[in-house]
Amino acid sequence: MTQDINIPGNIDCSGRRILLTGAGAGLGRAMALSLAAAGADVVCAVRRPETGAAVVGDITARGGRASWLLCDVRNRAHCDEAVAETVKRCGGLDVMIHNATTPLSSEQRTLEKLDDAFWEEIVSTNLRAAFWLARASYPHLKTSRGTLVLLTSGAGIEGASVLPEYAATKAGIRALVKSLAQEWGADGINVNCLSPAGLTSAYKNVFDQDPNWEEHIRKNVPLGRVGDPQTDIAPIMVFLASDAARFITGQTLVATGGRTLLL
Amino acid sequence: MTVAITGSEGPVGAAIHAALAADARPIGRVPAGALESRSLADAALSALATEHGAIDAIIHAHIAPAMLQSGPIAAMSDGEWDARCEAPLRATINLLQAAHGHLKDRGGVIIVVLPTAGLAGQKQFAACAAACEGQRTLVKSTARAWGRKNIRAHSIVAAPELFGGDLGAQASAASMLSPLSLRGLSNETLLTNMMATLRFLLSKDTAALTGTTTAIDSGRWMPL
Numbered sequence: 001m002t003q004d005i006n007i008p009g010n011i012d013c014s015g016r017r018i019l020l021t022g023a024g025a026g027l028g029r030a031m032a033l034s035l036a037a038a039g040a041d042v043v044c045a046v047r048r049p050e051t052g053a054a055v056v057g058d059i060t061a062r063g064g065r066a067s068w069l070l071c072d073v074r075n076r077a078h079c080d081e082a083v084a085e086t087v088k089r090c091g092g093l094d095v096m097i098h099n100a101t102t103p104l105s106s107e108q109r110t111l112e113k114l115d116d117a118f119w120e121e122i123v124s125t126n127l128r129a130a131f132w133l134a135r136a137s138y139p140h141l142k143t144s145r146g147t148l149v150l151l152t153s154g155a156g157i158e159g160a161s162v163l164p165e166y167a168a169t170k171a172g173i174r175a176l177v178k179s180l181a182q183e184w185g186a187d188g189i190n191v192n193c194l195s196p197a198g199l200t201s202a203y204k205n206v207f208d209q210d211p212n213w214e215e216h217i218r219k220n221v222p223l224g225r226v227g228d229p230q231t232d233i234a235p236i237m238v239f240l241a242s243d244a245a246r247f248i249t250g251q252t253l254v255a256t257g258g259r260t261l262l263l
Numbered sequence: 264m265t266v267a268i269t270g271s272e273g274p275v276g277a278a279i280h281a282a283l284a285a286d287a288r289p290i291g292r293v294p295a296g297a298l299e300s301r302s303l304a305d306a307a308l309s310a311l312a313t314e315h316g317a318i319d320a321i322i323h324a325h326i327a328p329a330m331l332q333s334g335p336i337a338a339m340s341d342g343e344w345d346a347r348c349e350a351p352l353r354a355t356i357n358l359l360q361a362a363h364g365h366l367k368d369r370g371g372v373i374i375v376v377l378p379t380a381g382l383a384g385q386k387q388f389a390a391c392a393a394a395c396e397g398q399r400t401l402v403k404s405t406a407r408a409w410g411r412k413n414i415r416a417h418s419i420v421a422a423p424e425l426f427g428g429d430l431g432a433q434a435s436a437a438s439m440l441s442p443l444s445l446r447g448l449s450n451e452t453l454l455t456n457m458m459a460t461l462r463f464l465l466s467k468d469t470a471a472l473t474g475t476t477t478a479i480d481s482g483r484w485m486p487l
Contacts, residue, residue: 076341110408111401112363114356123349127393131336131344138337159403159474168352171381171400172393178384179392180336250384 005037005062006231011242014039017090017144018241019082021073021133022100024051026200027151027229031099034234035241036064043086045071045100073100073129074121083136093140095241097149098133101125106202108162108209119165126169130176138184145188149240150177152193152252154260174252181250190249192240197221197256198229222258232257264465265289265315267308269298269358270324275376275425275454279324282458289315295325298354304361318365320465323358324376327351330394331428333387347390348397355398359405363414370413372465375402376457378423378430382484385423388430395420399476406474415473417464422453422480448481 018035022028023044029051036042036059044066046052052068059066067089071082087093102125104118130150141148155163156170174193181191197203203226207214218224227233236255239245254260266283270276271292283290291311297303312318329346339347355375362373380388381395399418406416423434457479463469464477478484 111356111405112360112367114360119353119356123352127397128344128349131339131348131390135337135339155404156400159400159407161404161407164401164404164408165356167404168356168397168401172348172352172397175381175384175392175396176336176389179380179386179389180384182384182386183335183389 005034006235007034007038008235008239011238011244012039013238013242016040016094016241017043017086017092018095018097019043019045019086019093019137020097020099021045021071021082021129023055023068024048026202027196027198027233028099029055030198030229030234031097031237032066033059033230034238036066037062038238038242040095040241041065041090043082043089044068045073045082047072047100073098073133074124076132079129079132080136083133083140087140092144093137094144094146095149096133096137096141096146097237097241098130099151100129101151101202103202103205105166106163106205108206110162111164114165122165123169126166127172127176130173134176134180138189141184141189142187147190147192147241147245148180149237150193152195154195154197154254154256157195157252157254157260177252178250185249190246192245192248192250193252194237194240195252195254195256195260196233196236197226197259198233199226200229217259220259221256225257227255227257264319265291265312265317266320266322266465267291267293267311267318268322268324269293269295270326270376273324273326274427275326275421275457276324278454279322279376279458279461286462291315293358298325298357301357301360304357305364308361308365312365317369318371320372320374321358321362321366322374322376322461323355325354326378326426327354328428330391331426331430333429333433335387336389339390344390348394351394352397352401355401359401363409366414367409367412371415373402373405373414373416374419374461374464375399375417376419376421378426379420379478379480379484380423380430382420382478385430385433387433391430403474410473415469417473418476419457419460420476420478420480420484421457422483425450425453453479453481
């Protein structure tokens with residue numbers, strides 16, 4: 001890690017037991033580092049063992065608490081087992097964060113060129129996994145009066161001409177969050193979305209496919225840049241996972257440097 | 264103007280079909296079974312084009328009956344999730360893809376009619392809400408992608424009461440407790456307003472409109 005971990009002032013996640021999918025790289029890795037730095041016990045769900053070991057190594061080297069487990073969120077049994085294993089290891093679950101995505105999510109195509117296999121990859125990773133993880137974590141979040149956070153995207157708010165399947169699933173996630181916030185509010189469970197624009201490998205793939213895209217973003221983002229995963233995005237997840245956000249539910253917190261202004 | 268319509272088996276689709284037929288427009292029904300694959304949807308649209316002439320507009324008002332059933336997400340089976348969320352999304356993708364083949368060279372209008380459940384979410388209908396909002400965003404994406412082909416795409420989101428089932432019943436009960444912004448409007452009035460909006464969006468006067476969402480719900484939700 002090359003940048004300092006930025007924890008918003010006075011926000012403390014001490015004792016929070018967190019399961020985080022997609023924790024091995026990109027935004028997920030940044031979130032894992034920041035959540036652990038804020039005192040949380042983070043279970044990092046990853047698809048590749050080497051990324052899990054690396055992020056946990058970084059966390060523990062800094063004095064944080066973390067472990068990792070293998071989880072392909074496209075597999076229902078993996079989702080169920082990840083939740084059960086987290087409860088077993090930590091004694092409960094306070095925060096469930098579904099951040100995992102697929103490298104294919106940034107592959108550009110218009111709707112008429114979408115095929116069934118590609119749709120299955122996107123919908124299973126984003127929306128179906130959100131359902132599975134929400135269902136599996138509900139009894140534990142009810143016990144802890146905890147928090148569910150799902151990742152969405154500006155595409156899920158505005159639509160996207162060349163990522164229509166991705167946009168549809170991310171919009172579905174927003175509606176799922178709003179519905180579950182109402183359904184689970186009586187149980188004391190908060191449910192929210194984070195919509196980030198962080199400089200991840202997916203963004204870099206987009207830049208590679210269209211060299212003008214980065215310049216386009218610089219011109220169209222009021223803050224003039226894509227967010228840094230560690231210093232711009234991860235602190236917002238720390239806030240949502242903390243008790244400081246206890247009166248926020250059903251919301252989409254948009255962290256795009258002002259790029260997405262319509263809600 | 265030749266119009267193809269899905270969902271005429273349901274109350275909203277049936278009302279739209281009846282109203283447009285009364286306008287003496289050529290209109291053909293796309294059966295629910297034709298939404299199960301792109302090839303079936305394409306075949307259904309081709310059959311309609313052969314019977315009525317080239318298609319100018321497609322109204323997608325199909326709401327799978329499963330979407331209207333209530334149930335907590337914590338007790339929902341995988342099959343129920345698929346029927347209430349993913350199958351409706353696949354159906355809309357199949358129809359839109361088939362629609363592209365029929366409209367890409369001559370332009371046209373696509374209108375997707377949905378309950379408002381997706382706008383603000385609805386407890387006990389999380390899967391339905393996800394399907395609705397996913398479809399509404401598919402409309403935005405296609406409006407962006409196909410605008411240069413003069414294909415316009417819109418969403419109309421209507422009061423859940425109109426769609427029946429558990430969704431409609433829950434909405435009716437909620438309306439009794441929380442009056443709407445515009446009070447005392449019957450389902451008939453809502454449908455009349457929906458038809459006026461549909462006719463407007465189908466007209467040549469809306470050539471500069473695309474990607475819009477119009478809520479026909481007496482002002483319960485104000486989406487933008």
